[in-house]
Every structure is written in structure tokens, then in C-alpha cells.
Amino acid sequence: MNSITLDDVEDLALGAVVLGTGGGGDPYIAKIMLREAIAKHGPIEIVNAADLDPDGLLLPICMVGAPTVVVEKFPNGDEAGRVLRALESHLGRTGVAVLPLENGGLNSLFPLVVAAELGLPCVDADAIRRAFPQIEMSLFTLAGLSSTPMTMADSMGNYVFFDSVDNATGEKLARSCVAQMGMLAVVSAYAVTAGECARFGANGSLTYCLEIGRRIRAIQEGRPGAYAEFLRFCEAEILFTGKVADIERRTTGGWARGTITLTHLDDPGRAMRVEVQNENLIAFEDGEPKAMVPDLITLLDTETGTAMTTEAVAYGQRLHVIAMPALPQWHTPEGLALAGPRAFGYDLDFVPIGGTR
Amino acid sequence: MNSITLDDVEDLALGAVVLGTGGGGDPYIAKIMLREAIAKHGPIEIVNAADLDPDGLLLPICMVGAPTVVVEKFPNGDEAGRVLRALESHLGRTGVAVLPLENGGLNSLFPLVVAAELGLPCVDADAIRRAFPQIEMSLFTLAGLSSTPMTMADSMGNYVFFDSVDNATGEKLARSCVAQMGMLAVVSAYAVTAGECARFGANGSLTYCLEIGRRIRAIQEGRPGAYAEFLRFCEAEILFTGKVADIERRTTGGWARGTITLTHLDDPGRAMRVEVQNENLIAFEDGEPKAMVPDLITLLDTETGTAMTTEAVAYGQRLHVIAMPALPQWHTPEGLALAGPRAFGYDLDFVPIGGTR
Structure with missing residues (x-):
């Protein structure tokens, strides 16, 4: 480019x-x-x-x-x-x-x-x-x-x-x-x-961002296999597929904080809670963290692939919660000390996506 | 000098x-x-x-x-x-x-x-x-x-x-x-x-400050008439003479805030409440403001004349609450808008010391 x-x-x-x-x-x-x-x-x-x-x-x-x-x-x-x-x-x-x-x-x-x-x-x-x-x-x-x-x-x-x-x-x-x-x-x-x-x-x-966007557009255009290709390119996995059931937002201390709760599309007994401090920080299912900072947690429309900013999330939307790995530097002890879960006040040991990465 | x-x-x-x-x-x-x-x-x-x-x-x-x-x-x-x-x-x-x-x-x-x-x-x-x-x-x-x-x-x-x-x-x-x-x-x-x-x-x-200090020292040294001479030099009046009955302090938002309450030495039924935001802002007696910013409100030991910082005020001290006028520039509408009672969140019209100055 x-x-x-x-x-x-x-x-x-x-x-x-x-x-x-x-x-x-x-x-x-x-x-x-x-x-x-x-x-x-x-x-x-x-x-x-x-x-x-x-x-x-x-x-x-x-x-x-x-x-x-x-x-x-x-x-x-x-x-x-x-x-x-x-x-x-x-x-x-x-x-x-x-x-x-x-x-x-x-x-x-x-x-x-x-x-x-x-x-x-x-x-x-x-x-x-x-x-x-x-x-x-x-x-x-x-x-x-x-x-x-x-x-x-x-x-x-x-x-x-x-x-x-x-x-x-x-x-x-x-x-x-x-x-x-x-x-x-x-x-x-x-x-x-x-x-x-x-x-x-x-x-x-910048190129990476553009390439991700091209793959999202392919989903929007309904190209066959586009969702899978997007996930492959981002090394991403779908953590949860659900409907937005609750959103709590507050702007405090210079940040937008909040919690987004989704219930599973196929199993309404399952719920995922995404904690937000400007960015999505941790995704919990039944109190268990499924992905956490510094790895990336993003919410995408199940049909169009459109990624959602916290402000755009609305009750009833059907979304995939996806997780993708941060750069390896963020997975070092120093990286985790700076931007891992404890840096955001969560008393959790970092577990990478999939638990083994 | x-x-x-x-x-x-x-x-x-x-x-x-x-x-x-x-x-x-x-x-x-x-x-x-x-x-x-x-x-x-x-x-x-x-x-x-x-x-x-x-x-x-x-x-x-x-x-x-x-x-x-x-x-x-x-x-x-x-x-x-x-x-x-x-x-x-x-x-x-x-x-x-x-x-x-x-x-x-x-x-x-x-x-x-x-x-x-x-x-x-x-x-x-x-x-x-x-x-x-x-x-x-x-x-x-x-x-x-x-x-x-x-x-x-x-x-x-x-x-x-x-x-x-x-x-x-x-x-x-x-x-x-x-x-x-x-x-x-x-x-x-x-x-x-x-x-x-x-x-x-x-x-x-600076000279003014030094001259005030010299007159306070004369009180400390027990010179006859020294208190009156100090009050005359500062154009000050004694609002209240009492014993410290209650002190409430908090350090918040970059300021030291608090309230000092005194009961009158001769009439324990009378009380004066001094509101503080770093400085003494308003002196109330029975809910009536007796002096307020931008005029100066200072607490002095009744015996030694020593002026008290808010931190030094302690339960049981016997103090004069004195008030002295600010510079005339502070009594203009612009001066009061900038540093009068409303500038500090009090919905009070400014009344100068004595009510007629």
C-alpha cells in the first residue's frame, strides 16, 4: 500500500x-x-x-x-x-x-x-x-x-x-x-x-486495519464464506452468539464505562456479560472469563458482520462476541502488567483466547 | 521598606x-x-x-x-x-x-x-x-x-x-x-x-502584611492597647468571641473544605459557624451571615492574638472571629462576581462588614 x-x-x-x-x-x-x-x-x-x-x-x-x-x-x-x-x-x-x-x-x-x-x-x-x-x-x-x-x-x-x-x-x-x-x-x-x-x-x-475492513465488507456483500475468511484472517474465534438483553452505560472520570449483557440465541439459559471501559475489557459467561484484555473483544452483527461501538449497541441486536489475539508484546509479563486484566482492576490471571495460546 | x-x-x-x-x-x-x-x-x-x-x-x-x-x-x-x-x-x-x-x-x-x-x-x-x-x-x-x-x-x-x-x-x-x-x-x-x-x-x-504582623507581635508581648491598635490598623471588627465546639474537615476536589463552629464565651446559647474552602468564606450566626467573602474573616486567639490556620483550629480554643474589609476593587460588581459569595456557591447577596460600609 x-x-x-x-x-x-x-x-x-x-x-x-x-x-x-x-x-x-x-x-x-x-x-x-x-x-x-x-x-x-x-x-x-x-x-x-x-x-x-x-x-x-x-x-x-x-x-x-x-x-x-x-x-x-x-x-x-x-x-x-x-x-x-x-x-x-x-x-x-x-x-x-x-x-x-x-x-x-x-x-x-x-x-x-x-x-x-x-x-x-x-x-x-x-x-x-x-x-x-x-x-x-x-x-x-x-x-x-x-x-x-x-x-x-x-x-x-x-x-x-x-x-x-x-x-x-x-x-x-x-x-x-x-x-x-x-x-x-x-x-x-x-x-x-x-x-x-x-x-x-x-x-x-494501517494495512492490517484496511484488510480487516475489506473482509467485513465481503460479509456485508453476502459473499459465500466471507465470515469464515474474516475470522481466519484475524485469528479470531466466536465466543458467543446472542441477543442484547441489557446495556448499562455511564460516563465518569473521563471514561465511558458500562456493561453489555447478551442471552444466547440457541440457549436462553446462557448469558454473556461484556465489561467496558471505553473498550470491551472482559467477556464473562456464567462468571467465567472467556476472553480478556489485552486480547481484543468485539461485537459484530450476525448477519452483516458490522462491528459495533459500545454506543451503537442496542437492545435486541443479534451479535457475535468474537475474540482475537493482541500482538505478542502484550502477552509478555510487562505487557500484561501494563494492559492486562489487573491493570483495569480485575483480580484475574490473564488467560489467552482458547486458554492455550 | x-x-x-x-x-x-x-x-x-x-x-x-x-x-x-x-x-x-x-x-x-x-x-x-x-x-x-x-x-x-x-x-x-x-x-x-x-x-x-x-x-x-x-x-x-x-x-x-x-x-x-x-x-x-x-x-x-x-x-x-x-x-x-x-x-x-x-x-x-x-x-x-x-x-x-x-x-x-x-x-x-x-x-x-x-x-x-x-x-x-x-x-x-x-x-x-x-x-x-x-x-x-x-x-x-x-x-x-x-x-x-x-x-x-x-x-x-x-x-x-x-x-x-x-x-x-x-x-x-x-x-x-x-x-x-x-x-x-x-x-x-x-x-x-x-x-x-x-x-x-x-x-x-508586603509592607501591609509586615505591619499587621508587628501589631500581632505587640499583642503576643502583652503591650497595653495592642489588640485595639491591631483592629484599628486592619479596619477590623470582632464579630464573635467564642470557644471552638465543632470542626468538620474534608480534603476533596483539590481543596480543603470544612466548617468550624464556636459557642459564645459569655452566652453559650449563641453560636457562630464559619464555612471554609481553603479560606474562611462566610461567618454565620443563627443562620445570618455576619461577614462574607471577599471581606476577610480570621480567627485569632483571644489572649495571644495569634491568627489560626484552619488546620490549627482545635476543639476548646478561645477565639475572636474578626472581619476586615477587602480592597475596594473586590467590592465592585465585577469583584463580587469573581470572588463574592455566589462565586463560592452561596446564594447570598454580598453585605459588607457592619452592613453599611
Whole structure:
């Protein structure tokens, strides 16, 4: 893949919701922005970090906040430019490409809009290869890199710069400001070089997202065997197939939290409960965890294959609960300490999908 | 007054607690720091803003947080230098003098320590002429000046820079970070020129604080008529003389909140209730407000005249509740909107001390 064209936007958005695992925000408005950006600036050049000057500065970008808010409130367009100019000014360097910090939800598409507007290529990578609710949950943290200098701006025109002693504190400071910024802000963190990204990042993840989306579209188009091909490509398994029986949502402390309960289509005595903190964290059946972070848990329409953001889940929907493995780095002791079940307050030992992976 | 010497430190601290109106932090540790700074660097030069180059940049400084924490936790010494260097670097200018942002509690003394360490004079002024719990409650806000660029650092080594669209938002962003910084941080805000300070600041307030302290010391020394002379100098009146019957304290949302109840020494049927948000806000007798912000409410020992921080108030103490007028700027409609009773959530019309002032 050398560029993202208008033809790719829909597929990218379909894949983004799968990697968003319920969170990361509905990419609907980001799709519109991306189409406009491509129409105005032309196809967006995609580059591999390994093909850039290893010392070249990347400009990492993401949106931070509660996905429930993103549906109604969006950047005014200047935030990304402001945080990246501030980062460059602080470092006294100019960036060579935009780097998505997260791949999932609108953060799969938003960095492409930024790249188009800045006239820069976008790196085919991110720092997680899924969505995570906290900024320090990054492969760059696992690599010992600092999340700061971190720059943040909101649509009202407020700007904050952080230099924290560790990435957990950086997250806490940024999160407390997001809560004052109407629960949505644009952030640049982990100002890595292309060489650091090539070594530690989730390289190829933009292509991965697009390929997932193409397979979802095949399901939507009713192509024979498309569901099986999607599952095979994602190394995913269906944990449960049920009807949404209950949804509980609350937006608190800068996060969208909630619980989604499904009853099994074939056996109404079986129920699955999916716990949410922006993203789907753990899927329980009869109190037993069937899949958990950092592995990916996504809800998909049984007919169309459309992946559901937490906000889109509605009573009565018939959904597959699927699970797919996170990158191997997330399965290490360090990866699990940073983004395993205990990092989210669940006193559970991590069990990979299938229990043996 | 041309300089602050070792002989002034105790008096300055005594006055600081009066202007602290219960908040602003106990200046005990700041006294030790100031004595050390004077012993090391010599007397600290005090200047009038009006005597400086009107275009000269002042370096405003204060500590922000919960006074209950300041008793146990203190700056490691580098925070002030860090926030001021960052401010100078951002503005591309060098400051000519240190400016206290608040006069009350430890913030009356701390800027002098900073001035000594930086080898700069300290301006005989502040931005309130008392302590207030929120950063936007400043004469500079009333003058239409921005509180940002604002720089903030804590003793762990975290640093944050704010550029907010208005001073109320600057306070909210800073306050949410203070809560993540262990409830104590050093802040520089309102980077005014000497000319702006001369025009809009509370000029002469360092001298005022010292003069109050000298009169408190006269009470402590048992000089005849000293209490009356103190009240006359401060234009203060005694609202109530009672024994502390109940104290309720909580540290929440970045503030120390509480209620102090006293029963009258001569008539136990009378009670006064003082409501606290870092500072003493309103004094009620039988549900009737007898004094309220922005006027100053301070509790003093009936014998020694020692003013009490909220943390120092203890059951059974015999105290005068005194009230003294704020600067006239605080009695304007704009001043009351910013720091009158409604600004603190009390649905009360402002009534000045005595009801007719």
C-alpha cells in the first residue's frame, strides 16, 4: 500500500471498529473528514517507518476522551496542527511523517486527515494495534520510551503541555485535563523517531486495519464464506452468539464505562456479560472469563458482520462476541502488567483466547 | 521598606496568617526556608512596581493546593526555578523581579525565598491582598489580563504548561492537575509587566502584611492597647468571641473544605459557624451571615492574638472571629462576581462588614 484513496475510506472505517473493540469512537464523522481531506489534498501517502531516515522525527497524534462524546462533539480542525507545531517547537525539530498512536475507532482515520492537512505522509503503524483507554498503554511504554513531552488541545482553544516523570503520571495529568475539556482533546505523545517506531511500534497496522475492513465488507456483500475468511484472517474465534438483553452505560472520570449483557440465541439459559471501559475489557459467561484484555473483544452483527461501538449497541441486536489475539508484546509479563486484566482492576490471571495460546 | 531581613521573618509570618484567613497554608516551613535563604543570600531587596521599568517582566509565583497538605509536604526547591525559567523561555524574555501572586499564608513568604534564590528583588505587591482559593480570583482578572501562559511543577519533577481561553478554564485545568500532583504544586501565572502591576496590583501589600504582623507581635508581648491598635490598623471588627465546639474537615476536589463552629464565651446559647474552602468564606450566626467573602474573616486567639490556620483550629480554643474589609476593587460588581459569595456557591447577596460600609 502506497496511499490511501477515496476507495479505501469505507473499508478502513469498517476495520477500525473491529480494532476499536467497542471503543475508540464511532469513525462516522472521521470518515467524512477523511473523504473531504482526500478530495482536497489527493491520496494520502503511506510509508513504512523502516523506509524513513531512522533519525527522522515522527509526529504522533490521537484523540483522547470518552467515545460517547465523540459522536456529538468533534475537533474544529486546528487542534492537531496546534499540538504538533507546539511539539516541533519544543523539540526544535521538524517532523517527517504523522504517526497514529492508536489503531481503532476514529483514531485509525483521524491521523490520515492530519497527514493530508499537513502535507506529510502517514506511517503504516501505530503504538498498540488496537484501541486502549489509557495513553500509557503503548508499545512505546513497554520499550521504555517516555510519553512526554506531551501536547494537548481542545476545540475551544485551550492548550496544555506535559512533562511527566513517568507515563502513568502523564496519563493521569492528561486525563484530568480531558475531563475539564468537555471529555475530548487532541493529543501528541511519544515523540519517537522513525527508527524507534520501526523497532518498537505496531508496524503495518494501517494495512492490517484496511484488510480487516475489506473482509467485513465481503460479509456485508453476502459473499459465500466471507465470515469464515474474516475470522481466519484475524485469528479470531466466536465466543458467543446472542441477543442484547441489557446495556448499562455511564460516563465518569473521563471514561465511558458500562456493561453489555447478551442471552444466547440457541440457549436462553446462557448469558454473556461484556465489561467496558471505553473498550470491551472482559467477556464473562456464567462468571467465567472467556476472553480478556489485552486480547481484543468485539461485537459484530450476525448477519452483516458490522462491528459495533459500545454506543451503537442496542437492545435486541443479534451479535457475535468474537475474540482475537493482541500482538505478542502484550502477552509478555510487562505487557500484561501494563494492559492486562489487573491493570483495569480485575483480580484475574490473564488467560489467552482458547486458554492455550 | 527596602529589604526583608531576618528580623522581619517572624512578623511577616504573623501577618501572613491574618491575611490567609484560615487558608494559604501554615507559614511555619516557609519561615524556616526564608531564614535559610536570607542567611545564605543576605537581605532580600524589596521594590515598588512603580519604581521599575514599566515594560519590565515580573515573575509571578505562588503555591497552589490544599493547605492541609502543605503542613506535611513541601517543595523540593527546584519547582519555582523550573516554572519561572519555563515562563521566561516561552515569552523569550527575562524577568526583572519576583511577584507574589497571593498575600496570605505561606504564599506571603515563599516568593521571597524564590527571589533570594534567583538573586532578584521581590515586588512589594501581590494580586489579591489576601488569600483566595482559586487562581482566577485575582485583581489581574478584574483588569482583563490573562492568567496564562501558566506554568506548574511539583516536587516529583512533573511539569505542566497551560494556555487557556479564559482564566476560569485556566483554574479548572490547573486544579485538576494539582489533584494528580499530590495536592501541592508551584505555579506561575499572570506574567504581567511592572507597569501592569503598578496599575492593577495590590501594591504595598508586603509592607501591609509586615505591619499587621508587628501589631500581632505587640499583642503576643502583652503591650497595653495592642489588640485595639491591631483592629484599628486592619479596619477590623470582632464579630464573635467564642470557644471552638465543632470542626468538620474534608480534603476533596483539590481543596480543603470544612466548617468550624464556636459557642459564645459569655452566652453559650449563641453560636457562630464559619464555612471554609481553603479560606474562611462566610461567618454565620443563627443562620445570618455576619461577614462574607471577599471581606476577610480570621480567627485569632483571644489572649495571644495569634491568627489560626484552619488546620490549627482545635476543639476548646478561645477565639475572636474578626472581619476586615477587602480592597475596594473586590467590592465592585465585577469583584463580587469573581470572588463574592455566589462565586463560592452561596446564594447570598454580598453585605459588607457592619452592613453599611
